[in-house]
Amino acid sequence: MSIIRLSGTVNDSIVDGQGLRFTIFVQGCPHRCEGCHNPETHDFEGGYDADTEDILKEIVGNPLLDGVTFSGGEPMCQAEKLLPLAKALRQRGLSLWAYTGYTYEALLEMPAAAALLQELDVLVDGPFVLEKRSLDLQFKGSSNQRGIDVQKSLAEGRTIVIF
Numbered sequence: 128m129s130i131i132r133l134s135g136t137v138n139d140s141i142v143d144g145q146g147l148r149f150t151i152f153v154q155g156c157p158h159r160c161e162g163c164h165n166p167e168t169h170d171f172e173g174g175y176d177a178d179t180e181d182i183l184k185e186i187v188g189n190p191l192l193d194g195v196t197f198s199g200g201e202p203m204c205q206a207e208k209l210l211p212l213a214k215a216l217r218q219r220g221l222s223l224w225a226y227t228g229y230t231y232e233a234l235l236e237m238p239a240a241a242a243l244l245q246e247l248d249v250l251v252d253g254p255f256v257l258e259k260r261s262l263d264l265q266f267k268g269s270s271n272q273r274g275i276d277v278q279k280s281l282a283e284g285r286t287i288v289i290f
Contacts, residue, residue: 128179128183128211129212130176130179131153131209132154132175132177133153133174134153134154134173134174134199135174136149136150136151136152136185137150138185138189139189139191143196144224145222146192146193146222147192147193148193148195148196148224149185149194149195149196150198151182151197151209152168152198152199153174153200153202153204154168154170154174154199155174155199155200156169156199156201157204158228160255160256161257164255164268165198165200168199179209186216186221187219194221194248195216195221195223195224197209197223197225198225198226201229202226202243203225203227203239203240206237206240206243207239207243213247223247223248224248224250225243225249226250226251228254230252231244231252231280231286232286245281247278248276248277249274250275251266251272251273251274251275252275253271253272254272255268255269265290274288275287
């Protein structure tokens with residue numbers, strides 16, 4: 128498949144999307160939001176290289192997983208490298224979520240990101256805004272962020288916000 132730059136992975140997450148999830152934290156983020164939950168993922172030179180084939184084997188080895196979440200860092204900065212993994216995961220029936228500091232609408236204008244969107248079920252979009260932070264929000268850190276049903280949005284040609 129491909130080599131991607133990672134900060135790390137979590138095999139059994141219940142906070143990075145619905146159900147039991149394998150979360151992939153990519154390394155590198157241009158947004159550098161104040162108060163970011165994962166500031167160690169900002170440096171594009173940090174982290175380590177990983178083979179997406181090895182990540183796929185690890186995911187497939189856990190039959191309890193409901194899905195996989197791409198987080199970071201900024202997954203859309205490595206969208207082209209995540210795409211083959213996303214396709215392989217969808218073929219196995221796993222749900223796919225991604226967190227991004229970009230808006231859904233901006234991603235539609237970025238070819239590699241738009242291709243990755245085709246494989247996602249849910250996108251949590253928008254930068255983290257410290258002044259809008261709330262611990263009462265499920266699956267997002269600040270109230271400006273949106274949970275988007277990607278497949279329905281693509282089918283209807285408009286953004287469908289589900290949370």
